[in-house]
Amino acid sequence: MTTTYYAEETRPRRRRGRRVLITLLVMLIVIAGILFAGDRVAANFAEKKIADQVSQEVAAQKVQSAPPEVSVGGFPFLTQVLAGNYKEISIVMRDVKGDVDGNAVNLPRLDVVARDVAASLDTLRSGQGDVIAKTVDGTGTITYESVTALIDQPGLKLSEREGKLVASAPIEVLGQRFTVNGAAELAVEGRQIKIKLKDATADGxxxxxxxxxxxANFIQRISISVDVPALPFNMELKKVDATTEGLAVTATAKDVPLNG
Known part of the structure; x- marks a missing residue:
């Protein structure tokens, strides 16, 4: 009888323990959901406010582009908003346009990453105050179409081969047509990309x-300097590489105000 009485007493206790555990789990799930929803609200608030600030700054710098797309990185967002410091903010600018001697120089897309951004909650609410990024890095590609438009060489084609910029174009010598090919060196100097054709050959x-x-005339015409459109946030060119899509440029700046 004693054994039977003990077993009957423990069963209700076990059921009560399971109910308490299930209740705690449900509460934790509900709390996690509330925190996640609050985190998303904070992220949306920060993204909208910072996007407005960035748009105004880009317009003030007279950079021609579509409205910038802004997203805030890092997790959780809520603590970043309250602290007024953001680990990483991504800014996508499409259709960045410039003009060089009447010719359009286009960057179909410019990706900008601002890191360690200080933006107090009061600044975001009021629109007054500074939004400062410790570092800003940008990457974009100038299309080969834009580059060839700057060069006086009919039929010129630019492309990438094994990481190098190569040029080819038809030429006519003594009534015969040949295709001349050459490889170029790339360098950055201020706001210019330097293209220097090292050698050129033509079979036959x-x-x-x-x-x-x-x-020799072909080499001279291809060796030019390309002015890059004014970049936002006073970013300076640091590097240029040949890619399948065009000339990929890298730019950077430090201690940058994102809102002027």
């Missing part, structure tokens, strides 16, 4: 002075 080209002069 006759070894006569006229032919050599045509090739």
């Amino acid at each position: 080209l006759p070894a006569v002075p006229l032919a050599q002069q045509v090739v």
Whole structure:
């Protein structure tokens, strides 16, 4: 009888323990849901406010582009909003346009990443005060179409081969047509991309002075400096590489006000 009485007493206790555990789990899930919803509200608030500030700054700098798309990185967002410090803010600018001697120089997309951004809650609410990023890095690509438009060479084609910029174009020597090919070196100087064609050859080209002069003229025309459109946030060019899509540029700046 004692054993039976003990078993009957423990069953209700176990059921009560399970009910308490299930209740706690449900409460934790509800609390987690509330915190997540609050976190998303904070993220949406910060993204909208910072996007407005960035849009105004881009417009003030007279950078021609579509409205910037802003997203705040890092988790949780709520603590970042309350602290007024954001780990990473991504800014996507599409259709960035510039003009060089009447020719359009386009960056279809410019990706900007601002890190360690100080933006107090009062600043975001009122729109008054500074939004400062410790570092800003940008990457974009200038299309080959934009570059060839700056060069006086009919039929010119630019492309990438094994990480290098290569150029090819038809030329005419003594009534015959040949295709001349060459590889170029790339460098950055201020707001300019330097393109320097190192050598050029054409299969079957006759070894006569006229032919050599045509090739020399080709090398000279391809070796140019390309002005990059004014970049937002006073970013400075640091690097340029040849890619399949065009000339990929990297720019950077430090201690940058995102809202002027």
